[in-house]
Amino acid sequence: LAKTTQPISMDSYEGQEVNITCSHNNIATNDYITWYQQFPSQGPRFIIQGYKTKVTNEVASLFIPADRKSSTLSLPRVSLSDTAVYYCLVAAGDYKLSFGAGTTVTVRA
């Protein structure tokens, strides 16, 4: 399993863009990169998934460089409700995996 490294925490203000970078140096050829968001006392919620280059949906963008050894989750114009823990996972359709400690994002007014 590709191990991931993320910052422990990040602070931001409402309206700013938040970029969280995840390192996964040992990513395998068939691994995908998936990001989840978790609020206190709730289960994680899928945000976005990608394999290479850039993926965008209604809530976030995921940037993956050509070597795929890292990825960056971009949250545009965050609000207070985006305060949560964000997890980066790398796996190949095999969810025999565990989440790391994640990145706690705190958005302030």
Place this chain on the structure above:
Amino acid sequence: ETGVTQSPTHLIKTRGQQVTLRCSSQSGHNTVSWYQQALGQGPQFIFQYYREEENGRGNFPPRFSGLQFPNYSSELNVNALELDDSALYLCASSEEGLAGIETQYFGPGTRLLVL
């Protein structure tokens, strides 16, 4: 579309007791995974069930066992509870268990406290 539901929401047990947690998967999903999340940590994979068969297991002892029923709902059983079993137990359902990069949909969890 009904989401993933779990019961009970909270539970208090004493050391040595047994507990059963329940999960109803999202409509159309045939795969259920269980996770344990200790305070301040990320979820840790316990095991996964696909069409009523165990489809993988994490680093948890045999006293953690499970079942999946024909309607794809699932149970997590923990015997001989230990204090360290206190955690949020999460159930996640997905559409396929054997291939593809399926998205997992998590329930709200069951908060277990072992005294």
